[in-house]
Amino acid sequence: MFLALASAFAITQALEDAAPLSALQQDVEQVCALVPEHYAYFESRAAHWDAACDLARAEAAQSEGAYVLAVLEGLIDALYDTHINLNTNNQTSPWLIPSGSQIRVAEQADGQVVVTDVRTGSRAEGLDIRPGDALRTINGQAPMEAALRRMRTGDTDLPARRDWALNAAVTGYRHEARRLQLERDGEVFEATLGGFPARRTGTPVSYRMHAPGVGLIRINNSLGRDETVAAFNAALAELGDIDTLILDLRDTPGGGNTSVAEPILGRFVQTRTAYQRIEPTDAPAWIRHVGPVAPYADVALTVRVGGWTGSMGEGMAIGLDAMGRADVMGRPMAGLAGGTEGFHLSGGDLMLWMPTYNLAHLDGTPRHEWVPPARED
Known part of the structure; x- marks a missing residue:
């Protein structure tokens, strides 16, 4: 009985001594719980969700109380779903797909990555990038090497995940221009994409x-x-x-x-x-x-x-x-994919939108x- 009481006391004391979770840590925990419960396509993404949550927990713990939005952005990247997003961003946030993208790319059977579509009114269109152009490098890296930046945990061989990551890499981050090397009919050329992705039209x-x-x-x-x-x-x-x-x-x-x-x-x-x-x-x-x-x-x-x-x-x-x-x-x-609903996160003022x-x-x-x-x- 004495040992049991002593053990219970030790656990209680440890809980009391534990530092309260920061706002970022609270939000990480909430996202890690919300996704399995509400995300309509979780079953197909479940295999590496725990690892993604563990990584986000470690990053949140290292933030020393600062609210680092990139931690949550990296966490939802693990779901490789362009219909999941947060209701805010900053200058270092990734551009959302498709609203922030200028071109679409796809990996071919031989491993080559080609442009499949170009956004009307975008800088990419102005630079004469065309469907069928082969994408050789993104900021000096091979396309799939650049894509690994967004595939931080889990299986990198899933076709759907590779497609998402390639398009995420070529869409990039708000603060970074993307230097693309492309090839058409044996001729290599370069194009730099940055800034707002397309002309804004005032009329509906x-x-x-x-x-x-x-x-x-x-x-x-x-x-x-x-x-x-x-x-x-x-x-x-x-x-x-x-x-x-x-x-x-x-x-x-x-x-x-x-x-x-x-x-x-x-x-x-x-x-x-x-x-x-x-x-x-x-x-x-x-x-x-x-x-x-x-x-x-x-x-x-x-x-x-x-x-x-x-x-x-x-x-x-x-x-x-x-x-x-x-x-x-x-x-x-x-x-x-799917229809989205918003979930308020308790640690701060953020909302997570995901297909339910x-x-x-x-x-x-x-x-x-x-x-x-x-x-x-």
């Missing part, structure tokens, strides 16, 4: 006549702005009596809200119509519908998508395809895996 939408009887409306990364609905309706009215509309969703990397997207989708249906499948982790799947919004846009519809068609833009594209209302064409979309449920085409294809039926080169 842009529109013009593309050809006789063919109008074009481009959404300018504004699917989260309430005024976009009125701007879209005004553009459609201004285009007048057209036979065909091209809806350009290639500049929607910031995602958006159903309260903006659905009134736009509603212009293209005459009855309440299913457009997307919602798949919670803890409840049966259900189907999301959109209702008609007058006046009906009686036009043939083509939707253009690409690497900067993100989140709500992706939802609109798969929805219009599922409804049989549009021909969707372009390059693979941003691949932002899956989203899918009506045919069951996960939204982040769906590709446009028609390729646009």
Whole structure:
């Protein structure tokens, strides 16, 4: 009995003597607990989560009470998911993908890394970087060597993780320019990417006549702005009596809200119509519908998508395809998985945003895996 009491006393004394957790340490512990409980795709990332948390704990303990945002940024990097982010950043933070990226790259079967897409209005486009260019180095390092900077723990051979890390490396950090060496048709050239990733457009939408009887409306990364609905309706009215509309969703990397997207989708249906499948982790799947919004846009519809068609833009594209209302064409979309929810972290004022449920085409294809039926080169 005496030994048991002595042992209990020692444990109690150790707990009392332990230094209280810093705000950063509290947030690390909370993220390490929240992700397994709420992250919709945790099962596929679970193998190296404990190691990532142990590394973050060690880094947080070494911060001597300072709030080092990079510790949490490195921790969520372990999930290699571009749809997970914090609600703040600083000058040393990584650019988010796709909103902060200028090019997309992919590793080929032979190990070569090539450019697959270039953002319209970006410095990369101005420097004449093109799809098909081979990426030789990033800041003097081989692309995969640079990618290892973001893959700090766990299996570096997972294709999905390698793809994420390559694109993270070429997207870079806010305070660093990326010196790229590329090759095209045997000719080697260099390009430096830095600063804000693309031109900012003040108006929610842009529109013009593309050809006789063919109008074009481009959404300018504004699917989260309430005024976009009125701007879209005004553009459609201004285009007048057209036979065909091209809806350009290639500049929607910031995602958006159903309260903006659905009134736009509603212009293209005459009855309440299913457009997307919602798949919670803890409840049966259900189907999301959109209702008609007058006046009906009686036009043939083509939707253009690409690497900067993100989140709500992706939802609109798969929805219009599922409804049989549009021909969707372009390059693979941003691949932002699932629908996100925000979680306040207790140690400071941060919020962690992560996917908590899956989203899918009506045919069951996960939204982040769906590709446009028609390729646009």
